[in-house]
């Protein structure tokens with residue numbers, strides 16, 4: 132295709148403008164990508180030269196996974212620059228920051244319509260990933276970004292994996308309060324464990340960026356969920372349809388949780404009922 136920039140980019144074509152954040156491997160910048168004399172604003176994830184070979188492979192894996200995905204609610208990767216250091220991953224720019232920081236910044240001011248739109252758009256991106264057999268493994272409000280116009284984009288594929296079900300020896304590196312019971316206990320990941328995490332993210336959004344299980348430590352959370360079948364209560368003003376949906380996302384048995392395709396359908400019909408057709 133004529134308009135698409137090449138996958139492997141030269142460092143010369145990328146001009147960093149300002150730092151946006153800190154990633155696990157290096158800084159993330161706002162930058163300008165120039166190909167065929169046309170410049171576009173982009174985000175660039177860099178990788179420090181001294182990182183381990185293992186991290187470099189993980190970085191490349193994230194790029195390779197993201198390359199196959201094209202969806203309006205999934206962060207688009209545009210290319211990689213690997214001829215020089217630092218290695219760079221060039222992607223679509225999301226100037227609105229994370230959904231988590233947005234919720235906290237607009238605490239008490241985000242309307243129910245916006246909250247429903249955020250969970251709806253996230254579910255749309257996740258239904259796409261589910262269809263592509265991509266398990267994200269780190270669904271949380273901190274990993275959903277917003278564009279300048281506040282469209283939600285699923286981001287941070289560093290942990291994702293294409294295998295259907297897998298085990299992970301490094302459970303300690305994962306935020307416990309977002310994990311499904313079978314992940315906590317048996318380190319099992321599936322699209323249905325992403326569905327559980329999505330329920331926790333819905334809580335984050337409706338509580339204006341509140342911490343899940345605010346009175347519990349990670350260890351207490353794990354014990355209460357597994358031993359007592361405890362579930363969080365959603366905030367008071369959450370629409371009943373969303374409360375029911377989230378409670379299904381937190382079903383003990385993964386097979387009893389709805390797939391993202393259904394979650395998206397149900398959130399869309401709730402949105403239409405309350406607010407009319409969504410804009411996109």
Ligand code: ATP
Nearest residue numbers: 151152153154155156159174222223224225287289
């Ligand atoms: P970790 O695994 O520790 O979460 P990471 O290396 O995966 O870190 P990200 O969380 O993806 O890095 O990115 C770090 C920060 O950079 C984000 O919190 C966000 O502020 C910013 N950022 C990442 N991607 C983009 C983007 N496409 N557009 C704008 N900002 C971004």
